[in-house]
Amino acid sequence: MNALDFSVILERWPELLRGTLSTLGLALAGMALAMVIGIAGVTIRRSGNRFGSAVVVGFVELIRNTPFLVQIFFIFFALPLAGIRLNPTVTAIVALGLNGGAYAIEIIRGGVESIPKGQTEAGLALGLHPGEVFRTIVLKPALRAIYPSLCSQFILLTLTTSICTSISAFELTQVAQRIDGDTFRSFEVYFTVTAIYLLLSWVIMALLAFIGSRAFAYPTR
Known part of the structure; x- marks a missing residue:
């Protein structure tokens, strides 16, 4: 049995960092597009x-009942x-936005319908x-109520970026596969990548919590 050797991680750390930043960029762009689609979809409904x-309704059913991998393959x-024709990065952002947007529509719709009609x-x-x-009267209170659900969906969207390696989009999983192929240190590589995804999820959760505390705080006076 070969001894563990994390020196390869130290040697290839710049690549992992670039992959992490790319993953974060894909996730944030996908989230932004998903929110636009979610709000627009609810407004249309x-x-x-x-x-x-x-x-x-057809869009939501199509996206929610087909695998993300099939969706991104169809676009690409x-x-x-x-x-x-879209390049891999743009394809990844569009696919993430469409996928997240379908779920955002249903989450936001549930929040909007929870607002009493008397307020409108x-x-x-x-x-x-x-x-x-x-x-001002419907959307903001609804978003305040459903914000935790949207945050959970966006964390899931961040982790879904790993599937984008299937179309050669540059992100963390693709970098990991490349390093693994070069070094054959699978355990060390994927152990490190797992830790990075975990840390990335925590950072995004903290960021979203901070945004929520600022955007949806109740007036103090």
């Missing part, structure tokens, strides 16, 4: 437009047949524009 609502390998009616009675009522 509440607009009363039957066609738009049907499209959103199938869309070029229709003339749409009161805002309209005060002469507020429907868009302003939705943004």
